[in-house]
Amino acid sequence: MRMTTGRSDHIVVVGAGLAGLSAALHLAGRGRTVTLLERDSVPGGRTGRVDVDGYRLDTGPTVLTMPHLVEETFAAVGARMDDRLSLVPVDPAYRAHFADGRHLEVHSDADRMAAAITEFAGAGQAAGYRRLRAWLTRLYRAEFDSFVAANFDSPLSALRPSLARLAAMGGFRRWDRAVAQHIDDPELRRLFTFQSLYAGVAPSRAIAAYAVIAYMDTIAGVWFPRGGMRALPDALAAAALDAGVEIRYDTAVTSLDRSGSRIRTVVTSSGERIPCDAVVLTTELSDTYRLTGHSPRRPLRPTAAPSAVVLHVGCEAMPRAAHHHLLFGRAWDEAFDDIITRGSVMTDPSLLLTRPTAADSSLAPPGRDLLYILAPVPNLVRGPINWDRFGPAYAEEILTTVRDRLPFPLSDPRLLHITTPADWARRGMLAGSPFALAHTVAQTGPFRPANMIRGLENVVLAGGSTVPGVGIPPVLISGRLAADRVTGPISSPRPARRPATALPTPAAAIIR
Numbered sequence: 001m002r003m004t005t006g007r008s009d010h011i012v013v014v015g016a017g018l019a020g021l022s023a024a025l026h027l028a029g030r031g032r033t034v035t036l037l038e039r040d041s042v043p044g045g046r047t048g049r050v051d052v053d054g055y056r057l058d059t060g061p062t063v064l065t066m067p068h069l070v071e072e073t074f075a076a077v078g079a080r081m082d083d084r085l086s087l088v089p090v091d092p093a094y095r096a097h098f099a100d101g102r103h104l105e106v107h108s109d110a111d112r113m114a115a116a117i118t119e120f121a122g123a124g125q126a127a128g129y130r131r132l133r134a135w136l137t138r139l140y141r142a143e144f145d146s147f148v149a150a151n152f153d154s155p156l157s158a159l160r161p162s163l164a165r166l167a168a169m170g171g172f173r174r175w176d177r178a179v180a181q182h183i184d185d186p187e188l189r190r191l192f193t194f195q196s197l198y199a200g201v202a203p204s205r206a207i208a209a210y211a212v213i214a215y216m217d218t219i220a221g222v223w224f225p226r227g228g229m230r231a232l233p234d235a236l237a238a239a240a241l242d243a244g245v246e247i248r249y250d251t252a253v254t255s256l257d258r259s260g261s262r263i264r265t266v267v268t269s270s271g272e273r274i275p276c277d278a279v280v281l282t283t284e285l286s287d288t289y290r291l292t293g294h295s296p297r298r299p300l301r302p303t304a305a306p307s308a309v310v311l312h313v314g315c316e317a318m319p320r321a322a323h324h325h326l327l328f329g330r331a332w333d334e335a336f337d338d339i340i341t342r343g344s345v346m347t348d349p350s351l352l353l354t355r356p357t358a359a360d361s362s363l364a365p366p367g368r369d370l371l372y373i374l375a376p377v378p379n380l381v382r383g384p385i386n387w388d389r390f391g392p393a394y395a396e397e398i399l400t401t402v403r404d405r406l407p408f409p410l411s412d413p414r415l416l417h418i419t420t421p422a423d424w425a426r427r428g429m430l431a432g433s434p435f436a437l438a439h440t441v442a443q444t445g446p447f448r449p450a451n452m453i454r455g456l457e458n459v460v461l462a463g464g465s466t467v468p469g470v471g472i473p474p475v476l477i478s479g480r481l482a483a484d485r486v487t488g489p490i491s492s493p494r495p496a497r498r499p500a501t502a503l504p505t506p507a508a509a510i511i512r
Contacts, residue, residue, distance in 0.1 A: 001489070002153045005457045007277045008486050009033060012266045014253050015282030017045020018472060019462040021236040022073050022479025023280045028243040029076035030487045035274060036245055037266070039252040044233035045282070046434055046464075047472075050312075052416045054365040057312045058229040059419055060434070062354040062372050063324065065216040066473040067223050073236065073476055077243035085235040086226040088359045093222040095322040097405055098187045099330040105322070106191055108221040121185040132182035132192065135169070136215040142166050143209055148468045149477050151484060152446035171209040178208035190328060192218060194350070197376055198471055200305025200438030202336035210439060216473065224323065224359040232472075253283075256291050261457045263292075278458040280482045284428040285437075285449065285465040294453050302449070304379045304431035305438040305470065306339045307421040309387075311373040311395050316411040318355065318369050325353040327405045339376050343383030345394065349401060351375050371413075373402060379431035380421050387420035387432075436464035444469075451482055460485045 009032065013024045016038035024036045042049065048059035064070075064087070071081045081087075092105035104120045107113040110133060118126040146162035170178050179192045193203035195213040225231040237247060251272075256279065257265035266274045281288050285302065289295070329335060329348035338346045354372040357364045364370040375398050377383070395418050403410045421432030430436065437443050448469065451461040462482040464470040484490075 001151055002452055002485070003488060004278045004452075004460065004486050006262065008458075010035070010275070010277050011280060011486060012037065012274055012276040012278075013280040013282070014266070015045060015463070016040075016043040016233070016237060016247060016249075017282055017463065017475070018047060018233060018236070019464070019475040019479045019482075020045070020280070020282040021233060021240060022476045023282070023460075023462050023482045024240050024245045024247075024479075025073055025236065025243065026076045026480050026483035027280075027486060028240065028245050029078070030483065030490065032487070034240075034245045035276075036240065036247045037251045037253055037268065037274075038247065038249050041249050042230075042234075043237040043247070043249075044230060047229055047233050049228070049230040050417055052312070053314075055312070055314050055368075055370050055416055056228055056230075056363045057370070057417055058356065058372065059310065059312075059417070061229060061472055062224075062352075062356065062374075063217060064223045064225065064229070064232070064472055065220055069473050069476045070232065073479070074239055076480075077239060079239045079242070081235075084239060085231060087223045088226060090222040090224050090323045090359065092322060093217055094191070094324045094326050096191055096326040096328065097407070098328050100187075102187070103407070104188070104191070106218055108219055113218075117188065121188050125183050125185050125188055128183040129188075132179060133219060135178075135182065136192075136211060136219060139166075139169060139171060139209070140212050140215045140219075142169060143171065143212060147209075147445055148212070148474070149481075151451070151481050151489075152467065153450075155446040158446045166209060171207065173208045174204055175206040175208045175211050176203035178211060179203075179214075186332075187328070190332060191326075194326065197306065198435065199469070200303075200433075200435055201440060202333075202340055204333070204336070206439070207441065207444070209444075213471070222324065224356065226360050228356060228360065228363055253291065256459075258293070258456075261455055263456065263459055276458075278460065278486050280460050280462055280479075280486075282461070282463040282479075285430060287428060288461060288465075292453055292456060292459060294455070296449070297454075298449075300442060302430065302465075303438045303440055303443060304381060304433040305435035306382070307377050307379045307424060307431070307433040307435070308419075309375045309377050309391065309394060309398065309421070310419040311371075311375075311398060311415060312417040313371040313373065313399065314364060314414045314416050315369050315371060317357075317367055318408060318410070320408045321355045321358065321369070321406075323355055323358040325355075325406070327351040327353060327402065335376075339378045340382065343378040345377050345383075345385075346375070349375055349398065351398065351402065353402060353406075373398060377421065379433040380425055381431040385421070387422035391418055391420040391422070430465070436470050439469055451478065452485060 331348035425432035
């Protein structure tokens with residue numbers, strides 16, 4: 001495995017998002033001196049936050065899976081997750097609502113899910129679900145350690161026995177066809193293919209290997225941190241400080257001083273010059289290339305994933321609502337064509353509605369609920385929409401759709417905050433997409449932009465635009481992979497896997 005060369009005593013990590021925090025913790029745990037620079041005044045990066053009139057909004061991801069990866073990140077410095085972060089299991093993981101009026105709750109427990117499917121679509125489909133569940137589990141075991149959580153030096157480095165096993169399992173078929181081999185009901189299939197939006201590819205075009213995302217939330221389960229998603233980066237940052245990491249907020253990096261093939265100094269917007277032995281960059285890909293002076297040799301321009309419009313809504317308390325709702329329209333295939341091919345908003349939208357106050361009522365004023373509504377939309381390259389002008393009207397359309405589809409009243413809704421592709425673009429995100437690069441075949445695994453840069457001996461990348469990809473589990477892994485490039489891989493302490501039951505919530509678990 002290719003590694004940085006020379007001394008590695010002092011590492012500068014640029015960006016205190018989840019990838020940067022993960023890299024800092026893993027490096028500190030391996031005895032390195034780490035300085036972490038963040039342009040914002042708080043940690044989190046894409047896991048953003050806004051406070052409005054007593055509501056505590058999460059502006060980034062709202063679905064947390066694979067908590068053992070969070071545990072392993074804390075364990076890198078000998079810390080225990082339960083001492084700093086309280087995770088609540090979300091059950092059901094989702095409540096899906098379909099256009100014909102039916103609904104189905106998604107449970108990670110096999111027997112409960114099979115019973116729900118039997119009632120929804122019959123015993124035959126429940127038997128197919130059990131076969132699908134077994135296949136997804138085998139898929140996860142075949143690819144996670146060998147591909148998702150591994151560094152690649154070139155596409156040839158992916159040629160290993162596990163690749164043949166993955167191919168034999170059908171990992172390179174199309175995602176939707178792989179699922180259809182087990183279950184026939186088209187609406188039921190959506191529950192195991194909608195996750196392809198996270199990968200930025202329609203289910204009919206995504207390779208089946210990415211169905212591992214469906215394993216993560218429908219089998220491994222969904223969780224939520226008390227205090228909101230912001231509690232996760234806050235807890236990681238606190239652990240990093242206790243481990244000796246120096247974190248500097250409100251510190252933007254403007255340039256890197258290079259001598260030959262090495263970066264010697266990191267220069268901040270205040271003119272400060274910070275010497276370093278190596279640098280981990282978690283910046284947006286365009287900023288990374290600007291800072292390093294790198295011109296990629298890839299023959300094709302990078303393809304951004306679709307974007308999203310996110311609405312934050314305060315409303316009267318809705319005790320009948322679940323934590324996550326999937327509101328499916330009738331036009332499923334057409335929805336992907338709209339946002340990925342035609343570059344238009346969905347004519348019949350499918351939406352994700354999250355009610356974080358289901359797990360933590362303190363995120364809203366007394367007697368109120370907080371809703372997060374995500375509508376997938378085209379990125380700014382595929383659909384050059386003037387979102388500053390169109391956004392408010394589209395937000396009202398989405399809110400009307402939600403009110404029409406929910407089987408219970410949405411009372412006294414108040415639109416608190418809107419985020420559109422234009423807002424993501426103002427933060428430097430490629431094509432105004434918070435989901436970074438789409439996981440097309442040409443941007444998957446060893447074909448994704450590598451986490452080391454040709455011609456630079458002491459620069460490593462982490463984050464959603466490099467390996468392994470987008471989402472909380474991948475970016476946490478990317479921080480560890482970056483640390484491996486500096487120190488070499490080590491046998492990390494792995495905390496015991498917890499059963500899928502409620503976690504203890506000691507007072508110390510609430511993040512300060």
